[in-house]
Amino acid sequence: MPRDITLGQYFPGQTVVHRLDPRVKLVLMIVYISALFVAKGLAGYIIMIAVLTSCLALSRLKLRTALRGLRGIVIIIALTAILNIFLTGETVLLKFWVFTITKEGLIAGAAMAGRLIMLIVGSFLLTYTTSPIALTDGLEKLLGPLKKIRAPIHELALMMSIALRFIPTLMEETNKIISAQKARGADFETGGLLKRAKAIIPIVIPLFISAFRRADELAVAMESRCYHGGEGRTRMKPLKTAGRDYAALACGACVLAAVIVLEALKVWPLI
Amino acid sequence: MTTETNTPLIRTEKLTHTYSAGTPFERVAVCDIDFEAAKGECIGIIGHTGSGKSTFIQHLNGLLKPTSGRVFFDGRELYETKGYAREVRFKVGLVFQYPEYQLFESSLYDDIAFGPKNMGLKEAEIRDRVHEAAGFALLEEELLSKSPFELSGGQKRRAAIAGVIAMRPEVLILDEPTAGLDPRGRDEIIANILSYKEARGATVIMVTHNMEEIARTVERIVLFEDGAVAMDGTPASVFSRSEELEAMGLTAPVAALVARRLRALGVPLDDGVYTIPQLKSALVALMDTSGGLACPEI
Numbered sequence: 001m002p003r004d005i006t007l008g009q010y011f012p013g014q015t016v017v018h019r020l021d022p023r024v025k026l027v028l029m030i031v032y033i034s035a036l037f038v039a040k041g042l043a044g045y046i047i048m049i050a051v052l053t054s055c056l057a058l059s060r061l062k063l064r065t066a067l068r069g070l071r072g073i074v075i076i077i078a079l080t081a082i083l084n085i086f087l088t089g090e091t092v093l094l095k096f097w098v099f100t101i102t103k104e105g106l107i108a109g110a111a112m113a114g115r116l117i118m119l120i121v122g123s124f125l126l127t128y129t130t131s132p133i134a135l136t137d138g139l140e141k142l143l144g145p146l147k148k149i150r151a152p153i154h155e156l157a158l159m160m161s162i163a164l165r166f167i168p169t170l171m172e173e174t175n176k177i178i179s180a181q182k183a184r185g186a187d188f189e190t191g192g193l194l195k196r197a198k199a200i201i202p203i204v205i206p207l208f209i210s211a212f213r214r215a216d217e218l219a220v221a222m223e224s225r226c227y228h229g230g231e232g233r234t235r236m237k238p239l240k241t242a243g244r245d246y247a248a249l250a251c252g253a254c255v256l257a258a259v260i261v262l263e264a265l266k267v268w269p270l271i
Numbered sequence: 272m273t274t275e276t277n278t279p280l281i282r283t284e285k286l287t288h289t290y291s292a293g294t295p296f297e298r299v300a301v302c303d304i305d306f307e308a309a310k311g312e313c314i315g316i317i318g319h320t321g322s323g324k325s326t327f328i329q330h331l332n333g334l335l336k337p338t339s340g341r342v343f344f345d346g347r348e349l350y351e352t353k354g355y356a357r358e359v360r361f362k363v364g365l366v367f368q369y370p371e372y373q374l375f376e377s378s379l380y381d382d383i384a385f386g387p388k389n390m391g392l393k394e395a396e397i398r399d400r401v402h403e404a405a406g407f408a409l410l411e412e413e414l415l416s417k418s419p420f421e422l423s424g425g426q427k428r429r430a431a432i433a434g435v436i437a438m439r440p441e442v443l444i445l446d447e448p449t450a451g452l453d454p455r456g457r458d459e460i461i462a463n464i465l466s467y468k469e470a471r472g473a474t475v476i477m478v479t480h481n482m483e484e485i486a487r488t489v490e491r492i493v494l495f496e497d498g499a500v501a502m503d504g505t506p507a508s509v510f511s512r513s514e515e516l517e518a519m520g521l522t523a524p525v526a527a528l529v530a531r532r533l534r535a536l537g538v539p540l541d542d543g544v545y546t547i548p549q550l551k552s553a554l555v556a557l558m559d560t561s562g563g564l565a566c567p568e569i
């Protein structure tokens with residue numbers, strides 16, 4: 001059931017990675033993604049793998065849990081890898097029918113798959129160690145300067161945190177409604193496409209009604225506590241940076257610099 | 272139908288359920304429950320929040336599958352033959368907490384007819400059942416053509432219960448059927464349930480937090496504590512242990528508490544007093560025999 005969705009799930013913890021400032025983690029994420037796309041040679045890849053595995057180790061995230069997050073996109077990764085295999089290169093290794101497999105193609109495919117996997121595992125690590133609320137807070141703060149040009153950053157952040165907050169609630173509600181309709185003999189497992197499509201009506205309608213009811217109640221609750229937008233709003237738990245945050249940023253900068261230099265010098269190119 | 276009169280209609284054997292097994296959120300909700308309910312019984316299930324009551328009752332009609340242990344209906348194991356669990360779903364009607372949130376049809380009639388339709392009944396039979404169920408739930412005929420969302424809270428609740436009653440279940444299970452209603456709404460719901468029970472000889476199992484209500488309605492109480500059955504017996508026997516109930520975060524009905532205080536003051540009251548009428552007649556009887564309560568402290 002929906003409870004098993006791991007992509008984007010937060011597991012509370014007390015590790016260094018958990019305690020980093022969400023703003024720092026977001027910046028590091030951008031640094032990590034940039035480095036990942038700069039890295040083309042073997043040296044770059046080795047550095048990125050080392051960075052990722054040490055972050056995983058620091059956050060005590062089990063590799064198995066991290067890989068479970070990949071389940072949903074295995075097909076996309078495989079497809080990208082296969083396309084790369086067939087579309088690049090000249091040193092022919094194998095030829096059959098209309099397909100030619102080249103050495104460069106194989107390497108490019110593997111490298112692309114590796115890059116995608118590292119990208120997904122990296123972002124999984126971010127959501128695994130950062131609560132959604134902290135994440136939106138960090139995002140709001142980071143994008144704060146854009147408020148000067150009247151971008152509705154606070155509103156967007158609020159929308160995002162409300163949406164994130166209500167995902168589990170709505171999932172629980174969906175499960176409850178499914179059970180209740182099953183108790184009245186509703187059948188979601190058998191029948192053709194049309195019958196199954198019809199079978200979700202008894203779930204969707206109560207779900208919508210309750211979502212609107214909740215939205216209404218939330219709006220009233222917020223207004224009755226004098227919510228009036230982001231203007232002049234202070235925080236109960238202001239974000240504070242600590243020594244570890246600066247250390248993490250320095251490490252991130254070093255990794256990015258190292259990868260750029262190695263690529264510029266073309267150390268151990270893959271192709 | 273039941274082959275022997277003493278075969279329980281519903282039976283569970285070492286029923287255990289673990290939520291999210293194998294994840295960091297793993298939680299054993301009920302553990303090793305042995306439970307029996309005979310035909311025509313009226314059972315109340317009590318226990319503090321999170322004690323596993325809702326989890327337990329969802330096993331009785333096959334909505335949840337036990338992690339280990341077995342569930343029997345009419346002497347047959349629910350998962351022994353394929354499709355039996357679904358068959359049982361129609362015989363064991365389960366009304367969830369806040370059932371009004373499951374209404375979805377454009378008219379009350381259609382909503383009540385949802386269960387019977389899923390049973391594959393004929394149009395005429397469905398019509399009969401909808402009207403009968405609306406009758407038990409005291410919903411007037413003219414309401415049937417209205418949208419269920421136009422009804423009042425109490426009416427919605429009764430409509431949702433009617434939706435289950437329309438399947439004519441042999442066992443009617445209700446999870447906190449009166450939660451969030453005013454006293455009058457509560458009395459109406461209880462009356463609806465009892466009239467269905469009388470008319471059909473059905474077994475009723477009711478989860479509730481309201482002790483006064485349970486004292487008035489049921490003939491047997493099963494008390495859940497941390498996923499296990501801590502007490503099982505007549506209301507008199509359960510409510511006579513009011514100190515233990517308090518230790519579990521529950522209270523006995525007011526009449527039982529008053530009787531306890533009076534006993535402590537030396538009034539010779541019986542252990543089995545737990546409703547106001549019982550208390551009243553016991554006190555009146557005492558006054559008649561001794562010509563007044565011989566108790567100076569009062």
Ligand SMILES: Nc1ncnc2c1ncn2[C@@H]1O[C@H](COP(=O)(O)OP(=O)(O)OP(=O)(O)O)[C@@H](O)[C@H]1O
Pocket residue numbers: 290291298299300318319320321322323324325326327
């Ligand atoms: N879908 C679920 N997933 C995981 N855990 C659950 C789920 N439903 C219930 N639980 C847990 O199982 C335990 C028993 O819950 P249950 O709902 O059966 O209690 P209850 O006795 O009905 O409580 P209440 O009186 O509040 O309705 C609780 O600790 C609850 O957190």
Ligand SMILES: [Mg+2]
Pocket residue numbers: 324325326368446
């Ligand atoms: Mg419950």
